[in-house]
Amino acid sequence: MNYLEQVTYMKPEMLLLAQVVLLILLDLFSGKTIKKQFDNIACGLFIVCSVISALPANTGEAFGGMFTTTSMTQIVKVILNLGTILVFLQARVWANNEQTKHKRSEIYILTLSTLMGMNLMISAGHFLLFYLGLELASLPLTTLIAYNKYEETSIEAGAKFVLIAAFSSGMMLFGISLFYGAVGAEGLYFDSMSKLLSATPLQLLALVFFLSGLAFKISLVPFHLWTADVYQGAPTNVSAYLSVISKGAAVFALMFLTLKLFGNIFEYWQYIVAALIVLTITVGNLFAMRQTNVKRFLGFSSISQAGYIMLGMMGIGTGDPMGMTSVVFYLLVYLVSNIGIFAVVSVIENNSNKLTISDYNGLYKTNPYLSIAMMLFLFSLGGIPPFAGFFSKFFVFMSAANDGWYVLDFIALINTVISLYYYLLIVKAMFINENENPIAAIKTDGASKIGLAVCLAGTLALGVFSGVYTGLSQFAY
């Protein structure tokens, strides 16, 4: 197999790279007319490239096992692309405001760079590539978080993120070095390393250090403390990206790592994962209940959602195909619902600069459509049938129950009630609470409307059409 052929295995990554380069060149050398259309060009290009990378391609190993693709990696990459498109759509107004207009191209370039990093994490077959992907996914994100550089909150969030990301990278690298120390030179690639793992204390120590890095990205308790601060400070659309794409990519990476590498020692760390799930769901919920800022609230809600996603992970460790299907399906549903919520929040923020939950009082009277959309997304996140969120929760519960995690399911189930409480608080604010001075009627911009329509369609349809889930299940393993 020559190198050129091996490169075709990396089609999504290569396309992203090409886009980044093209966009940089365009930004540097193009004239005014093209610059004016930069948003449209970037989005259009990305959509076209996403479609191309969604087309079926070679699967297998490339570069001697450094890079692996399967049908499922293709699918999750498409899902991440879809989410990024939705984020781009809602970021249009933010990208073009007074303060950031002159450098808006950076939003697209940086975002696509992180996306490429995430893709590499997902497909990595070696810790080196994995780590490169992780850093590529983290560093540009810092810039994005600190993007509103005249706002202190944004700078603070960026600083916090870069510090804690650096720290967690350090932990992870330490874990990786312990791994190599434990298995020696025969286990450079995941393939060969997995055969050498036998749950010695050193290996488990390595595992814990390594996984803490991923747990940080997924924001599992107790590695979650940065989440709310960063979500609150970052520009809203970047928070959306963090809460869905960045988190989703980390989940997918963990999923494929478990499959490729840690599966056969899963029995040694499964109780740790279970404990983290319980902690994550409960603590996320308990904090979400008391929040007054919408973005901070969504930060905690996304922490507790991460716990539910990890429920499906219990099945992956034991090699149950349902685990993988339920995780991917949960993320897909979470993606449309959560990005939808962020889209509504971003529209409201762009028009009124209001971000506390009490500002949403009486929103239904002035903005009925936005309120109804928001309500449906919240219902979906809360898991109310017949919206997609109900089905995705149902499947992760099923998958955990399949492997005998009944107590875990029960605790998660109790927590859904709590989560319902705080999701409904917002619905109550919008529909029931009186407000003398509600947010004025808002004219939503076209791009956000398209994004919202896609999210709504997904929220309503993904669960009801059973084909999506069964379709996914055909590609698990």
Place this chain on the structure above:
Amino acid sequence: MDTNLLIALIILLIPAFNFLLLGLCGVKMSHKTAGVIGTTGLGIVTILSYVSAFNYFLGYGKVDGVYKALSGSFQWLSFSDTLHIDLGLYLDPISVMMLVVISTVSFMVHLYSNGYMHGERGFQRYYAFLSLFTFSMLGLVVATNIFQMYIFWELVGVSSYLLIGFYYTKASAVLAAKKAFIVTRFADLGMLLGILVLSFYTDTFDFDTLNSTGFQESLKSVGATFMGASVFTWATALIFIGGAGKSAMLPLHIWLPDAMEGPTPVSALIHAATMVVAGVFLVARLFPFYFNMTPEVLTGIAYIGALTSLYAAVVACAQTDIKRVLAFSTISQIAYMMVALGVSKLGGHDGLGYMASMFHLFTHAFFKACLFLCAGAVIHTIGSNEMDKMGSLRKYMPITHITFLIACLAIAGIPPFSGFFSKDEILVAAFEEDKVLFFCQWFVAGLTAFYMFRLYYGIFWGENKNYGEHTPHEAPLNMTLPLIILAALTCFTGFLPFSELVTSDGKAFEIHTEWIVAIPSVLVGVIGIAVATLMYKNKSTVPDKITSSIKGFYVAAKNRFYFDEVYMFVTKKIIFKAICGPIAWFDRHIIDGFMDFQAWWSNALSFRIRGFQSGSMQTYIGVFITSILVISAIIIAYVLI
């Protein structure tokens, strides 16, 4: 896709589309537009139904002298490799016949409602619901499998609920709607259980598979029993309970008389001609299965039918509300169809009961719809349902009078009207199978003639009431036209060669006139009419004397033998107190208490731990590294120990 299936699909889609159109955009339309849209849609459906009946019976349906079913479906939900729910269309003699019945009566009712509901508030909503009902009923009859049928079965129940409660500001209408929904829903629970049991043991929902002889043979090896009866007996009996609920068989009939609170055209469509025969249709649809696998259930159906028809006929004699008389007469006539199915055998002339049942379903739909619509015209002009507010209306409403008379003669079984032919076949079938049932049904035929003519004389003859300033008047053309059409159908549908078209095995057979049955059946009808004429044509004291001589029985019949009271006692005193009470307590204290507890602890805990989220990086990193160390310690301890 096959053209004939395509036509059937269009037949289904038009009312569904009309429902959405009228339901979503109706508020913005004028009454007239809504009426025109609804009626035109149904007109097209009717024409297409006739086309598909014509094509089926005279064209593609007959293969080598046998009517075969045409079906097409796609898989909707699959449970296992063999068990899956399909959605599809199934055209065979009975479903095509039902298409004709439903679309015709529904079209008449749509037309008639333009006049009857004129100026009524919620006119568009009314038409939207009518379309929903028509769609559901059409979907029910063309279902390819019992689960699809169940879905439409429930949709029919919902639309019936919505239409009974159409006057939702009227308390009695709301109560009646609730009662109808709860009673039929309760019966449907039986049906659902039956379907589950059946599909569990047969691994299929398909009518075609269930009814095929080879498949039934293979089921004979299933020896599972429950409480002494085979599982199939349980399944078919439970399924019949669903049918009995919709078709108002004893003792699940109590909702139908109350359902008369709905607008009269609705009663004509749903509670006389179409929905209430769904139970009969259900048994007919599964008839080969019933007959081959569980003949004992069929016998049970026959006796329940006979009892119901006798009961309803007796009660009908004592009612004074004209719609209630018609309601009980409907119960009685549907019970006739059940009896006919119950005594039927499979194949050729042995399947006479099956054919007679379907025949009676067909003829009954038209004459009963006609009776109801006539009653509607009378109520429309008088403003009351009570018989003693009416009298000698024949002078004011000649068309209504004549059409009502024709329909009365049909239901009384007087030749040459349609009811005579179908009822006669039922009596012949009963006569050949079971003499007790025959005498029962024969007696009920006499009673039918009696109470129908009591009603007829009460409305159109008798003394001239003082109507005050509002002199009764004939209904407008859009109401009388349906009456005339239905009366005309009543006159000639009896001559249709049903034994060549709709039979238990699809093969045509010869019917012979059994004089030994035909003569007594006409005779008893004539006697019934004669007695009614003597008693009610002119004012006489005879009825009062008779009622006072059998006072206790009369009062009991007037109060429908206290069925409602028994139900009230059972539900209020026994179920509510003994069962629901403790459950409510459990709910309020244990379930709610648990939830309150959850709210309490989560609130308290979240208050306590809020300090962790301090915003200081040092703390965050401290927690991070401590967690790693703790987890490592635990996991290593776990491996080492």
